[in-house]
Amino acid sequence: MDVVAVEAASSAVRDLRRNLEDSQLWAEVVGGDARILLDTQALRHNLARVRDYAPHSQILSMVKADAYGHGLAFALDALADTDAFGVAFLHEARQVRVHSALPIVLMEGVFSLEEWQEAAALGASCVI
8 A cells, every 4th residue: 555545544533533423433453543433323223123123023232241342331321222131241241231221141159158149139030
């Protein structure tokens, strides 16, 4: 890519970034030049498509590992119309409960009586 193409691409990215709506979020990926655009509208659209394909089903949206690195609060907001959220670990269930009252499914389960009691207090269901 020549210098002119790089400058044009950089200019286009700056213009796009200035025009982002509130439903979108920029996140640094690697270094100062690489970025990824996360769009809540795209997630909402995908959730709606799943509902279209399975209209009589409940949908569990997996948000483990900080919503696969995209940011938990961002994903919870975008997926607010889901039926439940799935997480791997109890600490993730705690984070989801801070942001949402929707049901939580704890995929890894619990490993002690204290964790079982905390999961129950959070209203989280455990996979057995």
